[in-house]
Amino acid sequence: MKRHIEGIQTYLHSGSTDDLSNRIEVLRCVIDDILLAMIDPVERRCGYLHLYGVSQACALIALKRNENVELATMAGMLHDLYSYQAMHTEKHAKHGAILARQILEGLSITSQEETDIICSAVRHHSSKKKIHSPFDEVLKDADVLQHYLYNPMFPVMAHERERLERVLAELSIGGRRNRDDI
Numbered sequence: 001m002k003r004h005i006e007g008i009q010t011y012l013h014s015g016s017t018d019d020l021s022n023r024i025e026v027l028r029c030v031i032d033d034i035l036l037a038m039i040d041p042v043e044r045r046c047g048y049l050h051l052y053g054v055s056q057a058c059a060l061i062a063l064k065r066n067e068n069v070e071l072a073t074m075a076g077m078l079h080d081l082y083s084y085q086a087m088h089t090e091k092h093a094k095h096g097a098i099l100a101r102q103i104l105e106g107l108s109i110t111s112q113e114e115t116d117i118i119c120s121a122v123r124h125h126s127s128k129k130k131i132h133s134p135f136d137e138v139l140k141d142a143d144v145l146q147h148y149l150y151n152p153m154f155p156v157m158a159h160e161r162e163r164l165e166r167v168l169a170e171l172s173i174g175g176r177r178n179r180d181d182i
């Protein structure tokens with residue numbers, strides 16, 4: 001029993017897998033390399049929390065909506081990578097889509113169509129006031145949900161309130177500390 005638990009912990013903590021056909025884990029190695037190269041430990045922590053937090057939220061929402069959970073998880077991991085690598089957010093969605101394409105094409109783990117789907121979501125993820133494809137919307141909603149879950153006691157940014165309300169309602173979540181806080 002103890003060895004079994006240790007095995008699970010080792011897997012969960014290292015994120016490693018011998019199954020190189022698992023595309024999420026192949027991509028995770030690249031994401032980790034970029035994040036680990038960040039000099040500022042505070043920014044590095046933010047990068048890990050946000051990219052993998054959004055990635056998990058993407059998985060949750062994609063499962064809920066019957067969207068492609070594997071591609072959604074990968075899109076979440078990639079979506080703000082440019083910002084953390086370049087250490088600025090100017091036009092980061094556009095640059096992020098370019099970086100995502102470079103990474104995916106370099107890894108050769110996605111088809112052209114899959115690469116386009118992921119890069120479209122990254123490209124559009126900052127346009128929270130607009131509605132794009134259902135897959136694009138998974139990433140936008142995951143981004144907003146992660147911002148909220150990082151610390152539910154923080155005030156929600158004005159431009160994310162409406163979208164967050166919709167996502168929480170969709171997930172049948174109504175137990176916030178105070179409805180007026182959103």
Ligand SMILES: [Fe+2]
Binds near residue numbers: 079080143
């Ligand atoms: Fe983000």
